[in-house]
Amino acid sequence: MCTRGARVLQEPPAGPPRSRVPRISAPMRLTRLLFVTLRDDPADAEVRSHALMARTGFLQKVAAGIYVYGPMLWRTLRKIEQIVREEHDRAGCQELLMPALQPRELWEESGRWDRYVNDGILFHLQDRKGAELCLGPTHEEVITTFVKRQLQSYKQLPLTLYQIQTKFRDEIRPRFGLMRGREFIMKDAYSFDATPAGMKESYQAMRAVYTRVFTRCGLRFTAVEADPGAIGGSGSEEFMVDADTGEDAIAVCRETGYAANVEKATGVIPPPPAAPPQRPMHKEPTPGARSCEDLQRMFPDLPIARMLKTVLYRVLWRDREGVVAVMCRGDRALNEVKLANFLDALKVELADEKLVRASTGAEPGFAGPIGLGAGVRLVADRSVEGVHGFLCGGNETDTHYLDVWFGRDLPQPETADFGQVQAGDLAPGGQGALEITRGIEVGHIFQLGTKYSEAMECRFVDEQGRTQPAWMGCYGIGISRVAAAAIEQNHDEAGMIWPLPIAPYSVLIVQMKAGDAAQDDLAAELHEALEGEGVDVLWDDRPKVSPGAKFKDADLIGIPLRIVVGRDASQRQVEWKPRRGGSTAIVDAEEAVARVRAALAEISGRPLEVRA
RNA sequence: CGGGGCGUGGCUCAGCUUGGCUAGAGCGCUGCGUUCGGGACGCAGAGGUCGAAGGUUCAAAUCCUUUCGCCCCGACCA
Known part of the structure; x- marks a missing residue:
């Protein structure tokens, strides 16, 4: 095999181990390493972390979203893992390792198989007997099963288990190198408690662990309130590495310390203009005016905050679908995550032109609250509160209504917060302005409640002798994403700048x-x-x-x-x-x-x- | 899945529209020599099924069909 003659590995230093601090040892002379740098950025790298890692052999693509972690990067990943392990162990968590391959039956028990297959993110396959398996995108099912077979008494709780493992998700669009791969390294932890209060304590403990982990990694980060999304549960926060290139927008208030993902963020929006004199509602021809900008040109004296847009959504529930029209002040934008949560929908998407015509009888751009098709549910964002004498679509092509008043011309529809926060809005409570910044989500912690423990019957007997489902939390850190985020946050024209604690x-x-x-x-x-x-x-x-x-x-x-x-x-x-x-x-x-x-x-x- | 783009030495790309010499450049790589504190220089080399399959043609990197892969925008995303 050895056509070039055996290379002798660098001889280990003589004598006993010199340090008790765990350390990653390997040949340390560059001439002994596989070390190649490229002068040009690879053509398929879109962000700096990806380009720089690809140019230095840290990362090499094998297929879309699937990479070799080169020796240098591996050292960094192991250092991140080490910090994660130390902080979890210090907090009393136990490490274990679960299988990457999981049987379909487990996912049927929790009810997630169909959903994940339909969403297309589950890698799944059949074994030679035809039994269906998936490559684990997450491990709630396995951990819940593992624990339930051993859990009998409240005396065994609380309990937090974690693993560091490769996860698989067939992302619809993998991108940005390590930032969004189809195969990536993740630490996932799961807590089990006897009571909701216990769950919150475990959650807070894990929040402290995360704060220590990212601080020790040498990263600037922000913990933000988050939308729990499909995983469910009552409370969740994301840990965002501050970086302009981040995929997530976050709203922060320096004064009050409020910080939230814009999917979830709320605040106090600027009040609407004072009510104009009462005039009767009337129709006005507005040829070709499909947007607020067009209407502003047509009615220069009408403040944009007195135009109410009506946006039509196609809404999908588990067992049905429908059309919902959402009203919103002209100077504000809607937040589809809030809308979906309010409607308890699986998904909301902007109605296409055909659906708009069917629901309003007009071309897109002229939808309004008056005269909507039967079966279209009408709701309003709270930004419409206090807006009087407004303009809105006429549900007739090239027509809008003017001087419309809620209460006089139509009842105000059911109103809730479906709005997107904007820079300059005040933080909740009305003090301090919000800024919108960007971040890279490297950690996410959830209070799950009993969603999985009930579905999978993970129960224990409490002090009163009653059988109860365990109260769970789950907690993730994207180990490989931390490495990418570190570079997104710390680089210059010349290359990467590793924070000392996680440098190769x-x-x-x-x-x-x-x-x-x-x-x-x-x-x-x-x-x-x-x-x-x-x-x-x-x-x-x-x-x-x-x-x-x-x-x-x-x-x-x-x-x-x-x-x-x-x-x-x-x-x-x-x-x-x-x-x-x-x-x-x-x-x-x-x-x-x-x-x-x-x-x-x-x-x-x-x-x-x-x-x- | 919808829209757009790209597959040519290890890397970045030209050539394709209008088919025709032996398929090119820069970087990188090998050898020799000169250099030696911010990607040095000279000379001599190695390295390519032009993503794949089929077709048209005297002739295909170039035209046609199919297919695979990759990238971007959107939708999607514990």
């Missing part, structure tokens, strides 16, 4: 000229010294690579601490250059080692600020 290596020794005796000796000495202290150190010992290329590569892979061994090596002088910040200093070799020690001591000794 903590220190990079860049040797300018391999073969120069003084440099060879000093670089080796530094490498030995750092290695001996248990520091993850990488040594760029490549010969025949120009200094420029070495610096470019160093910037690209973003090892946070850098020591350059160059022309002053014979004087034991090296250049100290952190990846971020750019300030460099000429120091002697001992000082460089001391600075590494200090930087590492700072992250391990830094008190964890707990952000609410």
Whole structure:
């Protein structure tokens, strides 16, 4: 097999293990690693984290949304996992490992098989007997089964179990490299309690774990209120890594500390303009005016907040579908997640033109509350409250009504909050303005309640001798997504900038000229010294690579601490250059080692600020 | 699933509209030499079923059909 002769692995350092701190050891000379960098971004990389990882061999695509995690990335992923493990174990959680393959029967029990298959996100297959299996996208069914076969008494509760495992979801559109893959690494945890109050306590404990985990990873993040979505349950929060390229928009208020995913966010919206003098409702021809912008041109004196739009939705429930018309102030936008929740629907989607014509008798753009087709349910966003003498669609092509009053011309429809918050709205309570920022969801925690424990009969006997379903919570961290988010948040023109706690290596020794005796000796000495202290150190010992290329590569892979061994090596002088910040200093070799020690001591000794 | 785009050495791409020399460039890679603190230079090389199948033609990377894969927008998304 070995046509090129066996390569001897780098011999392990002599003597006993030098550190009790768990550390990821591997060959640390660049000449011993498979290390290739590309000058150009790959054509299919859309975001920086993906492009940079693909250019450096961190990540290689095998199929859409399916990747090889290269050795460098794997080191980072293991460090993230390590932090996750330590914080979960410290909080009293137990690690286990569940199967990736799961039988259909379990998913029938919870009632999720059809839904997940119809949504198309479940990878499923048949074994040779024809039995159906899926590759687990999540593990509520398995964990609930695992626990129920052992759970008998309240004395066994509370209990939190977790695993770190590859998850499979046939995402309709995988994208952005590690950010949204079809196969990805996730930590999922599940708590079991005897009471709702216990569930909330477990949830709060896990919230603290998450805060510690992301803080220790060196990330800037925000915990936000979230919509629990299809998984169900009463309360949930997402942990968002702050990044402009994030897929999620979040509403935050610096003053009050309020933070919520815009899917869920609510606030106090600017009041509508004062009521105009009463005039009778009348029809007005509005040829071609399909949008509020068109109408503003036609009626320049009418404030947009006195135009009420009526938006038609096709709504799907489990057993039926229907059409719902939703009214909303002209200067506001609707929030389909809130709407679906209010209607208890599986899904809402904008009605197509055909459905609009059938429901209103008019071309799209002229829908209104008066004279809607039979069977169309009418509701209104709370932004319509207090709007008087408004304009609305006439349900007749090229026609709108003007000077319409709720109560006089038609009853005000059932009104609730279906609105999307906007920058400048006040936080709930009316203090402090909301800003809209973006984030990458790296963690999500849920209070599940008894949804799965009831469906799957995960019960125990309480103190009074009664049989009760367990109160559950579930908690996820996208391990591989954390790595991508770290780079989305921390990079510059030249490349990645890893936060020290999760960097593949903590220190990079860049040797300018391999073969120069003084440099060879000093670089080796530094490498030995750092290695001996248990520091993850990488040594760029490549010969025949120009200094420029070495610096470019160093910037690209973003090892946070850098020591350059160059022309002053014979004087034991090296250049100290952190990846971020750019300030460099000429120091002697001992000082460089001391600075590494200090930087590492700072992250391990830094008190964890707990952000609410 | 709807709309759009792309598949040509390891990477980024040209060539295709209007079929025709031996299929090109830059980067990367190998060897030799000169360089050596921000992707150096010279010389000599290696490396390609032009995504796949079928068809049209004297002749197909190029035209036609089918198919597979990938990317973007949307819908979707514990």
